[in-house]
Amino acid sequence: MAKKPKREAKSLRTYLILSFVAAAFTTVLVYGGVKDIERALIWGAIAFIVSLVTISTLALMVKDEDNDPDKPRLS
Secondary structure, eight states: OOOOOOOOOOOHHHHHHHHHHHHHHHHHHHHHHHOOHHHHHHHHHHHHHHHHHHHHHHHHTSOOOOSOTTSOSOO
16 A cells, blocks of 8 residues: 655745745835835844744654544554
8 A cells, every 4th residue: 555645735836935925024014114125125034034934943843643534543
């Protein structure tokens, strides 16, 4: 019986997309407040880095489960 491929939730693409969304939101929000594109881009870059580090750190804290999903945990 062939093994089912494990769905990889912790991919680099997912982390980058979530961080980019946070950075874009922050950039738009800051630009709307101060009307200075340089400040808005700096805040967006900071938000990108902080969110990327935060998401990656939280993902490292999650324990991967090696048990078979088709078998019950309690016997």
